[in-house]
Amino acid sequence: MRGEAVEVRIAGSAVRAYGDESLAAATLASGGRILSRSLKYHRPRTFFCFEGHCSGCLVRIGGVPNLRACQAPCSAGAEVEGQNAFPSAEIDLLGAVDFLFSRGMDHHTLMTGSSVLNKLANKVVRQLSGLGKLPDVAAAELPDVHRFDVDVCVIGGGPAGLAAATTTSRGGRSTVLVDDQLRPGGSLRADPRQGRQLAETRWGEAVQAGVTVLARSTAIGFFPEDDGGVLAVSAPDRLYRIYARQWIWATGGYVVNLPFPDNDRPGVLAARAVGRLLVDHGILAGDKICIVEDKGLESDVVALADALSGAGADVTRIPLADVSGTRGRGWTTAVDTKRGKLDCDLVAVAAIPAPASEGPRQQGCTVVLDEAAGGFRVVTNELGQTSATNVWACGDVTGYRGAAASAADGARVAQNLLEARR
Amino acid sequence: MPGKIVLCRCEDVTLSDIEHSVSRGYRDIEEVKRYTGFGTGPCQGKECLAVVALQLAQITKQNPSAIPPFTSRPPLAPTPLKLLAKDPGAHRFPDDLGDDEGEA
Amino acid sequence: MQGAIDDEDDESRADVSGEIRLPATLEGTTGPVPASAEIVIVGGGVIGLSIAYHLAKRGLTDVVVVERGYLAEGASGRNGGGVRQQWSTEINIRLMQESVELCRRFAVDLGVNVWFRQGGYLFLARNANEVARLEKNIALQNRCGVHTRMLEPKAALDIVPELNLDGVVGASYNPSDGILFPWPFLWGYARQAAAYGVRIFTQTPVGGLEPIEGGGYVVHTPRGAVRARRVINATGAWSPKLAEMIGVKVPTWPIRHEICSSEPLKPFLRPMVSELASGLYCSQSMRGEIVGGVSLPGHGSTYGMGSTLEFLATYARRLVRLMPVLGDIKILRQWAGPYDQSPDGNPILGAAPGHPDFFLACGFVGHGFMMAPIIGKLYAEWLTGSEPHEIFGRSQLARFTDGSGAQHAKEDFNIG
Numbered sequence: 001m002r003g004e005a006v007e008v009r010i011a012g013s014a015v016r017a018y019g020d021e022s023l024a025a026a027t028l029a030s031g032g033r034i035l036s037r038s039l040k041y042h043r044p045r046t047f048f049c050f051e052g053h054c055s056g057c058l059v060r061i062g063g064v065p066n067l068r069a070c071q072a073p074c075s076a077g078a079e080v081e082g083q084n085a086f087p088s089a090e091i092d093l094l095g096a097v098d099f100l101f102s103r104g105m106d107h108h109t110l111m112t113g114s115s116v117l118n119k120l121a122n123k124v125v126r127q128l129s130g131l132g133k134l135p136d137v138a139a140a141e142l143p144d145v146h147r148f149d150v151d152v153c154v155i156g157g158g159p160a161g162l163a164a165a166t167t168t169s170r171g172g173r174s175t176v177l178v179d180d181q182l183r184p185g186g187s188l189r190a191d192p193r194q195g196r197q198l199a200e201t202r203w204g205e206a207v208q209a210g211v212t213v214l215a216r217s218t219a220i221g222f223f224p225e226d227d228g229g230v231l232a233v234s235a236p237d238r239l240y241r242i243y244a245r246q247w248i249w250a251t252g253g254y255v256v257n258l259p260f261p262d263n264d265r266p267g268v269l270a271a272r273a274v275g276r277l278l279v280d281h282g283i284l285a286g287d288k289i290c291i292v293e294d295k296g297l298e299s300d301v302v303a304l305a306d307a308l309s310g311a312g313a314d315v316t317r318i319p320l321a322d323v324s325g326t327r328g329r330g331w332t333t334a335v336d337t338k339r340g341k342l343d344c345d346l347v348a349v350a351a352i353p354a355p356a357s358e359g360p361r362q363q364g365c366t367v368v369l370d371e372a373a374g375g376f377r378v379v380t381n382e383l384g385q386t387s388a389t390n391v392w393a394c395g396d397v398t399g400y401r402g403a404a405a406s407a408a409d410g411a412r413v414a415q416n417l418l419e420a421r422r
Numbered sequence: 423m424p425g426k427i428v429l430c431r432c433e434d435v436t437l438s439d440i441e442h443s444v445s446r447g448y449r450d451i452e453e454v455k456r457y458t459g460f461g462t463g464p465c466q467g468k469e470c471l472a473v474v475a476l477q478l479a480q481i482t483k484q485n486p487s488a489i490p491p492f493t494s495r496p497p498l499a500p501t502p503l504k505l506l507a508k509d510p511g512a513h514r515f516p517d518d519l520g521d522d523e524g525e526a
Numbered sequence: 527m528q529g530a531i532d533d534e535d536d537e538s539r540a541d542v543s544g545e546i547r548l549p550a551t552l553e554g555t556t557g558p559v560p561a562s563a564e565i566v567i568v569g570g571g572v573i574g575l576s577i578a579y580h581l582a583k584r585g586l587t588d589v590v591v592v593e594r595g596y597l598a599e600g601a602s603g604r605n606g607g608g609v610r611q612q613w614s615t616e617i618n619i620r621l622m623q624e625s626v627e628l629c630r631r632f633a634v635d636l637g638v639n640v641w642f643r644q645g646g647y648l649f650l651a652r653n654a655n656e657v658a659r660l661e662k663n664i665a666l667q668n669r670c671g672v673h674t675r676m677l678e679p680k681a682a683l684d685i686v687p688e689l690n691l692d693g694v695v696g697a698s699y700n701p702s703d704g705i706l707f708p709w710p711f712l713w714g715y716a717r718q719a720a721a722y723g724v725r726i727f728t729q730t731p732v733g734g735l736e737p738i739e740g741g742g743y744v745v746h747t748p749r750g751a752v753r754a755r756r757v758i759n760a761t762g763a764w765s766p767k768l769a770e771m772i773g774v775k776v777p778t779w780p781i782r783h784e785i786c787s788s789e790p791l792k793p794f795l796r797p798m799v800s801e802l803a804s805g806l807y808c809s810q811s812m813r814g815e816i817v818g819g820v821s822l823p824g825h826g827s828t829y830g831m832g833s834t835l836e837f838l839a840t841y842a843r844r845l846v847r848l849m850p851v852l853g854d855i856k857i858l859r860q861w862a863g864p865y866d867q868s869p870d871g872n873p874i875l876g877a878a879p880g881h882p883d884f885f886l887a888c889g890f891v892g893h894g895f896m897m898a899p900i901i902g903k904l905y906a907e908w909l910t911g912s913e914p915h916e917i918f919g920r921s922q923l924a925r926f927t928d929g930s931g932a933q934h935a936k937e938d939f940n941i942g
Contacts, residue, residue: 039463039790039813040434041426048431048469052499055432055464064854066464066500066789084792104426104438108457108710112637115630122633122641122812130792130814131464134688139504139846139853180499221496223835226511232835234497239505254468259437259477262425325425354472358494369479369486375472376491446717447552450596450729456603456709464789466859493861496833500789500856506842507853513822513840515804517652517693 006076017074024070034089042094046266050273065132083132145239150174153244155219158186160395160410161250162202167414169209180218187403190276192307222363249360253353253396261325267332271350286346291317293350355397364388373399384413430470432463551716558750564588566754571602574760575715576902582722584910589724594731604863609896610703611672614663614939619670628899638714641812646797647703656802657696674700688849735771758885763864765888774878779827784837786860790814806844831862865892875921891940
């Protein structure tokens with residue numbers, strides 16, 4: 001456990017948590033399970049990715065709706081409430097909607113038979129719409145926007161981004177690095193073969209090398225028409241404008257779910273999230289863990305399975321093709337497979353992460369859908385240059401390769417940037 | 423009763439919804455997005471775009487490389503209005519107060 | 527349960543109108559276009575599809591619609607879904623009264639939900655000139671039977687309690703104005719038109735238009751050529767480009783308007799709120815998102831639909847000032863679409879001079895979507911033999927060259 005002990009309130013109960021953890025980790029560690037209900041069928045919803053990219057852990061914190069619990073730090077007195085559920089996320093009355101429409105519901109044609117029914121449908125849909133409620137009070141005033149003018153801007157502080165930024169800064173280029181997680185390190189913090197200490201070390205090296213590291217900072221868009229082209233970056237209480245001569249996208253990949261029946265049940269987490277909880281937080285998320293795996297991730301899965309067993313869990317691995325469903329009221333209690341029902345208290349989905357390429361796409365980079373790469377990977381030449389001028393890309397965003405290979409790739413591409421003619 | 427195969431967690435879009443969209447002739451990824459709602463929720467496709475695009479390639483019997491992503495738009499993550507309101511690039515209208523800081 | 531569907535068999539998705547086994551709505555993207563058609567409609571946006579549906583409903587089913595991209599790619603897929611009767615000219619008010627009625631009936635008539643919600647439109651004035659403008663228009667609206675009323679600022683708080691009234695000196699409110707979700711209009715029109723036999727082709731751009739001796743045109747596309755007795759140019763902001771192919775000059779130009787949408791929130795905002803001083807507007811969609819925009823001068827004439835930080839900043843600044851409790855609300859996505867600007871702010875309808883078989887339907891300056899239901903119906907009535915509605919005479923393209931345009935009142939409420 002890291003950070004000082006603090007007390008937070010989750011769904012009305014006091015919970016002991018640690019300052020460097022996220023509210024999601026604290027919730028899970030204290031036995032919290034379901035946080036909200038989904039938009040259409042009111043299916044139970046809770047954490048899935050633990051990286052701030054899916055919508056599983058949206059909660060109300062301090063009177064502000066739709067915040068990701070996995071990106072909110074445990075500060076003393078933080079107050080977390082569920083959303084879109086009544087009377088509680090566990091026993092939501094509207095959960096019946098999911099059973100009524102067990103075969104699905106085509107909202108396009110629902111109740112279009114008569115105007116009386118249709119008026120009613122419209123009223124009901126409106127009342128049920130939305131996730132969080134309006135905030136309780138107006139937001140406080142914020143400081144002005146801060147601008148950075150640098151030689152190199154690196155987006156993404158995982159193994160590739162940290163290596164790239166450290167390289168360019170040591171090479172004499174002023175460098176700013178933007179990372180959206182609570183603490184930089186990316187997949188280093190989720191991989192048992194890498195680890196939290198390594199993440200802290202690489203982060204420290206970057207800072208030592210002179211990189212300006214902006215943590216909890218998300219690149220929200222590259223705007224070519226504004227002021228000659230600017231990258232806007234949002235931090236919890238501040239907006240940044242970054243102007244750079246060269247850009248390096250090292251945003252990695254998003255963990256994704258796999259397609260099997262009832263794959264969205266609480267208790268089905270991304271395998272990398274299970275790894276992150278263990279490696280970064282020291283939390284073993286289940287005692288009887290079933291890893292559902294897709295092709296192409298053998299070594300990652302083996303490393304995770306070993307680490308989980310080492311921590312005391314009973315681990316089973318199943319190929320995706322053998323899975324026919326999940327079971328459990330609320331949290332998962334079993335997986336249905338070709339070989340019969342498999343009891344478990346956690347499902348870890350191991351799928352190739354999808355390259356996080358929306359940012360590069362906005363900057364004009366060509367991408368291509370590639371199954372082995374996990375999704376829409378950024379296309380680069382042998383040096384690491386994308387199709388957009390002065391824009392480079394490295395690591396998993398160019399196609400999944402894993403933490404170790406990404407670090408090497410980041411250093412390599414950054415070196416090419418240093419040697420390229422201006 | 424087989425359970426729902428949820429491809430888009432934010433909007434509860436299932437594999438069956440994608441197949442239905444294609445059967446109606448809405449096969450372009452932009453049309454599938456609009457018709458089913460996939461990718462239009464809080465995650466804006468981070469969890470689902472790749473999965474749906476790969477399924478679409480299978481369903482329409484195309485090579486994955488033939489399927490483009492839907493348009494990427496800012497902001498790349500949900501961003502509070504209070505932050506955006508501080509950007510110096512905001513256009514000032516004639517009735518704007520002269521003094522920016524500390525206005526109502 | 528109405529609307530429930532069967533996973534195993536797509537075609538048995540029965541809706542309660544009793545129609546089952548509807549064919550696919552859009553043609554496959556690999557087949558050829560037919561060799562001929564009575565009418566070819568170029569442009570598969572809401573105007574084109576509304577016309578197609580109404581023509582087919584009146585028995586004229588030999589219609590082909592060609593859309594160059596995907597359905598909803600143009601302005602029809604990019605607008606904020608506002609539907610209002612608060613206009614400054616009698617003809618627009620009356621047309622919109624009819625359109626509102628068509629919107630109310632759409633879901634049942636066409637079997638697709640469009641989530642039309644009549645929560646009203648609230649316009650806010652920040653100076654005496656704006657108040658005078660509102661009052662003048664309200665008098666006309668009331669005479670037409672639209673129940674808009676002026677409000678003291680405090681009364682606006684009853685409708686939108688989240689408002690910050692600093693600087694607001696007056697407001698107008700019409701409770702029967704509303705908001706809809708634009709995309710399903712296209713699916714609804716397309717579905718019914720296709721059921722009647724209209725053929726709709728997407729990813730089918732028109733590469734050339736060739737007049738035929740004696741009347742009609744050959745419409746050239748990558749999927750073949752269609753001999754059309756009549757062609758309707760429903761390409762919205764791109765109308766000048768199509769018209770150019772036969773030497774017709776359409777004097778409209780595109781103005782980019784940006785728009786954005788927030789995360790989904792539980793319902794709280796009843797009307798569309800708009801501030802005259804900045805063109806700011808916002809409303810809450812049926813999904814709970816706050817959808818809105820603001821007028822940015824200097825955005826210029828462009829077909830480009832990129833997004834700017836300037837828009838986000840301007841919108842955020844005005845909106846947080848107007849409704850401070852929205853400060854912590856998050857924007858999920860911004861996009862843009864073209865307003866189709868005409869020289870006098872009025873639309874261009876009817877046949878082009880010298881081209882009695884080539885019809886126009888553009889220049890709606892950002893309110894084409896809300897007009898489409900009624901315009902489609904009126905166009906179809908005229909093209910199937912009825913006397914043309916007065917809007918067609920007033921909206922002739924010829925007015926820009928023969929001076930007749932000056933006699934008609936200019937619409938002054940072409941706001942976002």
